[in-house]
Amino acid sequence: MEASTLAITILWSLLFIYSILGSLDFGAGFWGMIYGRNDQTSASQIANRFLSPTWEVTNVFLVIFVVSVVTFFPFATTLLGSILLVPVGIGLLLLTIRTTFMVFEHHTQKYRELMRLTSGFSGLIIPALLVSILPITLGGFVDFENDLPVLHYAELLTHPTLYMHIAFGLSTELFISAVFLMDYSKEADDWSAYQTFRKHAIWLGPVSIAIAMLTIGTFPAEANWIVENIEDNWLWFGLSVFFFIIGYTLLFIKKQDGVRGWSRLAVTAIILQYGIAIYAYGSAHLPYLVYPHLTVTEGFTNPSTFYPMLIVYGVGFGILIPAFYLFWRLFLKDRRYLKQP
Amino acid sequence: MDIVVMARVLFGSSLGFHIIYATIGVGLPVMIIIAEVLHYIKKDSDYALMARRWTKGFAIILAVSIASGTIVGVLISLLFPNFMEIVGQVIALPFQMEIFAFLIEAVFMSIYLYAADRLPPVLRFISIISVALGATASAILITDVHAWMNTPAGFNITPDGSVTDVDTWAAFFNPSFGVTAIHVTLSAYMTVAFIIASIAALRLMRKGLSSKERNYHKKALTIALYFGAIMSLATAINGHETAQMLHEYNPRKLAAAEGLFETTRYAPLSIGGYTSLEDQRVKYAVEIPYALSFLAGDRLDTEVLGLNEFPEELWPPLYVHVLFNVMVGIGSLLIVVAFFAIFWRHVLKKEFPGWLLAILAVSGPLAMIAIETGWCFSCIGRQPWTITDVLRTGEAATKSSSVGFLLGLFLTLYITLLFITGFVLRSYFKRNPASKDLDAVH
Numbered sequence: 001m002e003a004s005t006l007a008i009t010i011l012w013s014l015l016f017i018y019s020i021l022g023s024l025d026f027g028a029g030f031w032g033m034i035y036g037r038n039d040q041t042s043a044s045q046i047a048n049r050f051l052s053p054t055w056e057v058t059n060v061f062l063v064i065f066v067v068s069v070v071t072f073f074p075f076a077t078t079l080l081g082s083i084l085l086v087p088v089g090i091g092l093l094l095l096t097i098r099t100t101f102m103v104f105e106h107h108t109q110k111y112r113e114l115m116r117l118t119s120g121f122s123g124l125i126i127p128a129l130l131v132s133i134l135p136i137t138l139g140g141f142v143d144f145e146n147d148l149p150v151l152h153y154a155e156l157l158t159h160p161t162l163y164m165h166i167a168f169g170l171s172t173e174l175f176i177s178a179v180f181l182m183d184y185s186k187e188a189d190d191w192s193a194y195q196t197f198r199k200h201a202i203w204l205g206p207v208s209i210a211i212a213m214l215t216i217g218t219f220p221a222e223a224n225w226i227v228e229n230i231e232d233n234w235l236w237f238g239l240s241v242f243f244f245i246i247g248y249t250l251l252f253i254k255k256q257d258g259v260r261g262w263s264r265l266a267v268t269a270i271i272l273q274y275g276i277a278i279y280a281y282g283s284a285h286l287p288y289l290v291y292p293h294l295t296v297t298e299g300f301t302n303p304s305t306f307y308p309m310l311i312v313y314g315v316g317f318g319i320l321i322p323a324f325y326l327f328w329r330l331f332l333k334d335r336r337y338l339k340q341p
Numbered sequence: 342m343d344i345v346v347m348a349r350v351l352f353g354s355s356l357g358f359h360i361i362y363a364t365i366g367v368g369l370p371v372m373i374i375i376a377e378v379l380h381y382i383k384k385d386s387d388y389a390l391m392a393r394r395w396t397k398g399f400a401i402i403l404a405v406s407i408a409s410g411t412i413v414g415v416l417i418s419l420l421f422p423n424f425m426e427i428v429g430q431v432i433a434l435p436f437q438m439e440i441f442a443f444l445i446e447a448v449f450m451s452i453y454l455y456a457a458d459r460l461p462p463v464l465r466f467i468s469i470i471s472v473a474l475g476a477t478a479s480a481i482l483i484t485d486v487h488a489w490m491n492t493p494a495g496f497n498i499t500p501d502g503s504v505t506d507v508d509t510w511a512a513f514f515n516p517s518f519g520v521t522a523i524h525v526t527l528s529a530y531m532t533v534a535f536i537i538a539s540i541a542a543l544r545l546m547r548k549g550l551s552s553k554e555r556n557y558h559k560k561a562l563t564i565a566l567y568f569g570a571i572m573s574l575a576t577a578i579n580g581h582e583t584a585q586m587l588h589e590y591n592p593r594k595l596a597a598a599e600g601l602f603e604t605t606r607y608a609p610l611s612i613g614g615y616t617s618l619e620d621q622r623v624k625y626a627v628e629i630p631y632a633l634s635f636l637a638g639d640r641l642d643t644e645v646l647g648l649n650e651f652p653e654e655l656w657p658p659l660y661v662h663v664l665f666n667v668m669v670g671i672g673s674l675l676i677v678v679a680f681f682a683i684f685w686r687h688v689l690k691k692e693f694p695g696w697l698l699a700i701l702a703v704s705g706p707l708a709m710i711a712i713e714t715g716w717c718f719s720c721i722g723r724q725p726w727t728i729t730d731v732l733r734t735g736e737a738a739t740k741s742s743s744v745g746f747l748l749g750l751f752l753t754l755y756i757t758l759l760f761i762t763g764f765v766l767r768s769y770f771k772r773n774p775a776s777k778d779l780d781a782v783h
Contacts, residue, residue: 074429316441
C-alpha cells in the first residue's frame with residue numbers, strides 16, 4: 001500500500017470513530033435535554049450518566065482527527081483552512097458553549113434551564129455544521145479567485161444537497177444514539193428509559209436510511225464522479241443496508257424474558273452498517289480530498305515525517321488500551337455506576 | 342485593521358484565554374497529588390478534603406481548558422495555513438504526541454472524578470498521577486512546537502518555499518526545547534501554588550472562622566507556600582538559562598528585551614522604563630552595571646549584540662522590554678514573598694498578620710499576569726517572524742476576509758466565559774463551603 005493511501009485510511013478510520021462517538025455524545029446531549037423535565041421516564045438521567053465521563057474523551061477524538069488531517073496532509077491546510085474558516089470557526093464557538101455550559105450546569109443552581117437548552121440544541125447545530133463539510137468537498141462550491149480559494153456561500157446555502165446532508169447527519173446521529181442508549185439502559189436495568197429509546201430507534205431507523213439514499217440523488221451536477229464511484233461500490237453499500245436490516249429487525253425480536261429488542265446485537269449491527277458505509281463512501285471519494293482542486297497524493301506529507309508519526313500512533317493507542325479498558329469497566333459495565341439513584 | 346493583524350489578535354486572544362485555564366490545568370493535579378500524599382502520610386482527613394475540593398474546581402476549569410484548547414488547536418490551522426503547511430512536514434510529531442498525552446489526561450480525569458470512590462487506593466493514585474503526567478507532557482510537547490518556532494531546526498527551505506532535508510528528531514530536539522519546556526512547566530506549577538495561596542489567604546482574612554476551618558486553610562496555605570517558593574526559585578534559575586539560550590540563538594530578541602541598541606561588552610541590565618527609539622536607550626530605567634553581560638555569558642566582559650546589528654525592519658516591537666520586565670519583576674517579587682512568608686510563619690513562629698495575608702492574596706493573580714506577559718513577550722518578541730528567519734507572519738496568515746467577523750464573535754465568547762467561570766466557581770464553593778465539608782468529615 002502506498003504511504004498516502006495508508007494515511008487516508010487511518011484518517012478515515014478516525015473519522016469513523018469520531019462519527020460514532022460524536023453521534024453518541026451529541027445525541028445523548030439532545031435526548032438529555034428533551035427528557036430533562038419529563039418525570040415519566042428516566043431517559044434523561046441515563047443519557048447524562050453516559051455523557052458525564054465520556055465527553056472529554058470524545059472531544060479529544062475530534063482534535064485527533066483535525067491534527068491528523070494537518071499533519072498527514074499539510075499541503076491541504078491552505079485550501080481547507082481558507083474555505084472552512086467560517087463554518088469551522090462557528091462550530092468551534094458553539095462547541096465551546098456546549099462543553100462549558102454542560103459542565104457548568106452540574107455545578108450551579110441558577111440558569112440551569114438556560115444552560116440545559118443551550119447545550120442540548122447546540123448538540124444538533126454542531127453536527128449539522130460538521131456534516132456540511134461533506135458536500136463542500138464534492139465539487140461546484142469552491143473556486144479560485146486571484147489564486148485564493150473561495151467558498152461560494154450563496155450557491156451552497158441555496159443548494160438542496162446541503163440540507164439533505166444535514167438531515168442525513170441529524171437523523172443518523174439520533175438513530176445511533178437511540179439504539180446505543182437503549183442498550184445502555186438495559187445495562188442499568190432501567191426499562192422505562194429502554195422503552196423510550198427503543199421507541200425513537202424504531203421510527204428513526206427507516207427515516208435515516210431513506211434520507212441517506214435520497215441525499216445521493218441531490219448531489220450537485222459537478223459531483224457525478226462520486227455518484228459513479230458509489231454505483232461501482234454498490235456491493236459494499238448493499239452490505240451496509242443488509243446490516244441495517246439485521247440491526248433493525250433485532251429491535252423487534254422478543255427475548256426469553258419477554259422484553260422486545262436484542263439491544264447489544266442491534267448496536268453491533270448498526271455500527272457495522274455505518275462502518276461499512278463510511279469506508280465505502282471514503283473509497284468512492286478517492287482520489288480527491290476536495291474535487292477537483294486537491295487529491296490525496298498532492299496533500300500528503302513527506303515519508304520521512306510520516307513513518308515516525310505512524311509509530312507515535314501505534315505506541316499512543318497501545319499505551320491507552322489498558323486505560324480504555326478500565327474506562328469501559330467503570331462507566332459502561334459497572335452496575336454501581338449505572339444504577340446509582 | 343488588516344487581515345494579518347486581525348488574525349494575530351484572534352489567535353493571540355485565544356491563546357491568552359486558553360493559557361489561563363491550561364496553566365491551572367497543568368499545575369493543579371500536582372497540588373492534588375501533594376494533598377493525597379500528605380493525607381496518606383499524616384492520616385489527616387483535612388488533606389483528603391483538600392484533594393477533593395481542588396478536584397471539583399479542577400473539573401470546572403478543565404472543561405473550559407479542553408474547549409479553549411480545541412479552539413486553539415483548530416484555529417491555528419485555519420488562521421495560519423501556510424505556517425501549518427511547514428509544521429506538518431517538519432514538526433508534526435510533538436503535535437501528535439500531545440494528543441495522546443491529552444487523551445491520557447482526559448481518560449484518567451474522568452476516572453478520578455467519577456469513579457474515585459469505586460477504585461482501590463492504588464488505582465486512584467495511579468489515576469491522578471496519570472492526569473498530572475498527561476497534563477504536563479501535553480504542555481511540554483506543545484511548548485516544543487513553540488520552541489521550534491523560536492529556534493527552528495531539522496529542515497532546509499528552498500528559495501521557492503519547498504521544505505527539504507527534513508530531520509524529524511533534530512526538529513523535535515531543537516536548541517531551545519529543553520529550557521523553554523522546563524520554563525513553561527515550572528512557571529505553571531508556581532502559578533497554581535500562588536493561586537491556592539491567594540484563595541487560602543483570602544479565606545483566612547475573614548472574621549469569625551471556626552478553628553477547624555482556620556486550620557484547614559492554614560494547611561492549604563503552607564503547602565502552597567512551600568511548593569510556590571521552590572518552584573519560583575527553580576523558575577528563576579531556569580530563566581537565567583533561558584536568557585543564555587537567547588544570547589546564543591536569538592540575540593535579536595534578547596536585545597529587544599533589554600532595549601540594547603549598540604553591541605556592548607560589560608553591558609548593564611536596565612530594569613523598568615521604556616525603550617526609546619530616538620534616544621537609542623531605555624529611559625527611566627534603573628541600571629545595574631555589567632549585569633546583562635553576566636546574565637548572558639556568566640562573564641562581565643561578555644559581548645551582547647545590540648539591535649543596530651540587525652536591519653530595523655526585523656526588530657520586534659520595542660515595547661517587549663516592558664513585557665519582559667513585568668514577567669521577571671513579578672517572578673522575582675514572588676520568590677521574596679514566598680520565602681518571607683515561610684520565614685515569618687515557620688522560623689519566627691508568628692501568626693500571619695492582615696497585611697501579609699493581603700499581599701499573599703494578590704500573589705496568584707500576579708503570577709497569572711506574569712504568565713500572560715511571558716507568552717506575549719515570547720510571541721511578540723519573535724515578530725516579524727512566525728518561524729524565526731524562515732517564515733514571516735504576513736506570509737503565514739490566512740488571506741480570508743472573514744477573520745474580522747470571527748474576531749468579534751470569539752472576543753465576546755472569551756469575555757463572557759471568563760465571567761461565567763468565575764460565577765460558577767463562586768456559586769459552587771459558596772453552596773459547598775469548606776466549613777460544611779469539614780463538619781461532614783469530622
